[in-house]
Amino acid sequence: MKETPSQTAGPYVHIGCVPRFAGLRGMYDGQDLGAEMITGEVAGTRISFIGAVYDGEGAPVTDAMVEIWQAAPDGTFSPEGFTSWGRQPADAQGAFRFETLKPGAMGAQAPHILVWIVARGIGLGLTTRAYFADEDNSSDPVYQRAGSRAQTLVARAVEGGYHLDIHLQGPKETVFFDV
């Protein structure tokens, strides 16, 4: 049996996935799924993970939806009080913001956040990773896989968190993975 083929999420993915943001009054009790990642008391460092999505001409991708999936500070997924999963729309500037916890390392893997981007013009959701500028990423196998382009995966420290811009195309093109 073959996997069902992907199709673009189109320009209106916000209606389906973040209806509150899209202005659909009252849907799902006014709560966009994935908006809250920290749901209880979990030890660790709270961070804002922010950035923006740009196309090959440098224009913001305002119709994108971004999902992240990451370990908790203790290196496990979805422990009590932390969902590990977040979903945010890109806004009118192409920007996204997640309020989350800094992930812990897992075995040989350095702390990282899986980032998944869908939008009009993207036929198969794009998977990338965010690593952290203040961690030693050099022995992480996926980071190594990115080779000379690995710097496109590194989020820089900013006030209160980390910043990573995602470039779909062009000289600053982000590394995207088939995983």
Add this chain to the structure above:
Amino acid sequence: MAEAPFKPRDLGAHPPPFYPDYRSTHFRAPSHALLHYAPTATEMAGPVFGQGMLGADDDDLIVNYAAAGQAALGPRILVHGVLRDQDARPMPGKLIEVWQANAGGRYRHKKDGYLAPLDPNFGGCGRCVTGPDGTYSFRTIQPGPYPWPNGGNDWRPAHIHFSVFGDGFAQRLITQMYFEGDPHIALCPIVQSIPDPKGIDTLVARLDMGQTVPMDIRAYRFDITLRGRDATYFENFKDGT
């Protein structure tokens, strides 16, 4: 013991990043090929949702945005099917989200300025969670075809967008469901960007008279297949690598 890792994805079964006839890909397609790695503990895991998150009418787009006692305009349909993996294993407890245009082909979105009017009783989104046997269903109205800016006289076939979660994030999928007999399917570059006609055919829902309720609602069947597991796996999967 962790389950077997996912099979590699057959990228040739999906739209290529750059497809000349679909203009929006021109500046959004990465120039570099995707870099492959085998799923790690990160991609083997994924968020878990349950029936408990659902509201009473989340799976009924006919009424879930309508004023009390009102209903959305358009042909009433029940869309149903089974979610399974490539090994034909049903996938219970998985979240499916849908969104679509109204019966006139208009989305409830500030950027959609199509001539067709909004339906005050139709929002255009819904969701459900697959049952113990992997089946799902929701009620909606059949969406209309609509024109879109792609450089020519382009019309989308009537379609419903689907967002699907699996066991692991590597199975995450967004796709679109079409309707049997729609002549726009053959004309649409978004659909035709799928290389294999058999793959396209799997996105075309069939009228299902067996589930059609007399004098009430017609049924369409749409089954969804997510990535399966690697059959050659023994017990060498190491956490964290």
